Amino acid sequence: MVNIVWFRRDFRLHDNTALWHAAKASGEGAVQPVFVFDDEILRHPDTGGAVVSFMLGCLESLREAFAASGVSMRFLHGPPSEQLPLFANAMGARAVYFNKDYHPAAIARDDEVTLALSRAGVEVRSFKDQVIYEERELLAASTGEAYTVYTPYARAWRAKLAAERDAQAGPKLWDAPKLRPFNVEPTLIRGLKLVDLYTTADLGFDPPPALSVPRGEAAARAMLRRWCSGPIKDYAQSRNFPADEDGTSKVSAHLRHGTLSPRQCVRAAMYVRGKSTAFSDGADKWIGELIWREFYQQILFNFPSVVDQPFKAKLANLKWRTDAADFQRWCDGMTGFPIVDAAMRQLNATGWMHNRLRMIVAMFLTKDLRIDYKLGERYFMQRLIDGETAQNNGGWQWSSSTGTDAQPYFRIFNPTSQSRKFDENGTFIRRWLPELSDVPLEFIHEPSAMTPEQQRANQCIIGRDYPVPVVDHQQARLETLAMFKE
DNA sequence: TTTAGATTGAG
């Protein structure tokens, strides 16, 4: 008998919990991998060409990796609760295995699928896989409730990992399972929609013009290896400077699509940390970022209303501005604030943006333009190759002060001082704004401060070659403070 | 994962 493994966002062979269990349970049997194209997701406004093209590249690699073991991966198109029971029937499968997803819509879908399969007499087994600690595994000791503040959550997370490692019971070091060749054609059943692996264009999307991260599990593993063998050492400092190409790992899209597991990342970081004290600061800090990821996954699971409501319920009725033209300027990187514009152009071109810049542009949209964070959140989902509700919503709510930020003061970045601090030499700005290439360093963060003569001398006329700033920051800051006061 | 404004002290 064969066990089906339903892949959703876990496109790897190594350290894949559901795949490992399916292969083990199969014994003499085999594993049938499948992916389901679900129109509910494909037609959702949060779904964009960046994630779709990244995912399809990963699926192609996964299909090849299975093929190398003589296993044929199959693709279906339709509602999973309808297609999977038909497919299980067509394959004569005993069980369907999959890894859990914590988005409320995914939970609802998985409940539906589980019900439909059970009715059809097919066993369902689901697993924790995309996080190290899930759901309500970590609760605040004082209240017995889920954590809502990062710092105590991270402390508890690290303590639990340390305790489990000491007890040799930590995250399992599962490798790729041994796979038996399996290449059985599904019986043709009415309603079962077997399809070829689609291309991005087939699905009606455009990929980012300059995709910045190589796709697939092999590429992901190579990136992690390279990152942990060197650049991770300086992460505690380098992570804040967008001009530094090696300042961060850029594995986010791989964690998003499961071409890497969080266990592989933590394990690799712990390994180099143990080997040399020079790596310990960097590795610890980097694990801290992986914990941010788990923190937001846990927030999404325990507070699913964040999907359409502010985490701080009191702030549900903020009077955001609705200005389509300003929003468009922000999207296009035409605000007249170089650091914001360079960041948005990096996003539009490559599908990835540095964390420091995500904070700056999110803060700018919500607190300088006073536009609802939901608009920015959706735009990010459409453009990011790592676009994912938990972290994206968490990041947007944090930036717009509607979320889990625990600081006692109201956070408003000054885009120009952020620019001076984190792109001191204007290297990043110049990389993405060719129209500023002749502007001297003195004005690179604020070209509108040039006199008309200086503009002429530096080949950059404000209002012609580069936009006039869309807002006055000082003014906007006061208006935002007033808006939140109400 | 902060900022603006006040205070201080060197020149």
Added chain:
DNA sequence: TCAATCTAA
């Protein structure tokens, strides 16, 4: 005068 440092939000 200015930049470094402090502090309240």
